[in-house]
Amino acid sequence: xxxxxxxxxxxxxxxxxxxxxxxxxxxxxxxxxxxxxxxxxxxxxxxxxxxxxxxxxxxxxxxxxxxxxxxxxxxxxxxxxxxxxxxxxxxxxxxxxxxxxxxxxxxxxxxxxxxxxxxxxx
Amino acid sequence: xxxxxxxxxxxxxxxxxxxxxxxxxxxxxxxxxxxxxxxxxxxxxxxxxxxxxxxxxxxxxxxxxxxxxxxxxxxxxxxxxxxxxxxxxxxxxxxxxxxxxxxxxxxxx
Numbered sequence: 001x002x003x004x005x006x007x008x009x010x011x012x013x014x015x016x017x018x019x020x021x022x023x024x025x026x027x028x029x030x031x032x033x034x035x036x037x038x039x040x041x042x043x044x045x046x047x048x049x050x051x052x053x054x055x056x057x058x059x060x061x062x063x064x065x066x067x068x069x070x071x072x073x074x075x076x077x078x079x080x081x082x083x084x085x086x087x088x089x090x091x092x093x094x095x096x097x098x099x100x101x102x103x104x105x106x107x108x109x110x111x112x113x114x115x116x117x118x119x120x121x122x
Numbered sequence: 123x124x125x126x127x128x129x130x131x132x133x134x135x136x137x138x139x140x141x142x143x144x145x146x147x148x149x150x151x152x153x154x155x156x157x158x159x160x161x162x163x164x165x166x167x168x169x170x171x172x173x174x175x176x177x178x179x180x181x182x183x184x185x186x187x188x189x190x191x192x193x194x195x196x197x198x199x200x201x202x203x204x205x206x207x208x209x210x211x212x213x214x215x216x217x218x219x220x221x222x223x224x225x226x227x228x229x230x231x
Binding site for chain 2: 038040047048049050053061062063064065097106107108109110112113114115
């Protein structure tokens with residue numbers, strides 16, 4: 001079955017750019033470009049915040065509150081979805097999840113990765 | 123921007139009891155777009171319900187969803203020990219596309 005694995009640096013300094021990758025496995029015979037893929041984050045002890053989604057390498061939609069600092073991209077050859085988050089502050093400390101939406105239905109997310117923790121600290 | 127408000131913030135019940143969790147939207151939603159997730163400590167969220175009332179694959183039938191307009195409900199008919207967790211509702215809208223409620227913590231009484 002489909003599995004998602006997030007990876008990242010663990011810790012970044014304030015004002016730097018955070019780069020995260022979600023590697024998708026178990027989509028044999030299919031392409032990640034056929035699905036919507038989201039990034040969601042969860043600060044310690046708090047709720048979920050949707051960041052953005054990407055579909056078919058070039059179609060993206062961002063949370064307006066984060067849009068100015070975020071870029072999503074997709075590498076079909078590597079089965080990876082990447083997130084770049086610029087000018088981070090302590091408020092960006094969170095567990096970052098990637099998640100898949102069902103085919104042609106961006107309404108909800110049916111497969112989630114385990115998440116990768118990120119701490120913003122000098 | 124749609125705001126989803128979940129209540130109560132914390133619900134204390136015993137195994138075997140019935141749980142009713144509420145999700146209220148600041149404006150009317152399409153019932154096709156309301157989903158519920160369960161999250162246990164240290165784990166990723168898990169999809170429970172989509173389209174207001176359709177259970178996701180592998181979800182026991184003690185979980186049910188209902189509602190329309192601005193008021194939606196997740197009901198757990200008879201609580202099992204593994205059901206104690208945090209529950210989030212989620213909508214798909216215009217901007218932002220995906221919005222979550224703040225969560226309801228279901229704890230053992």
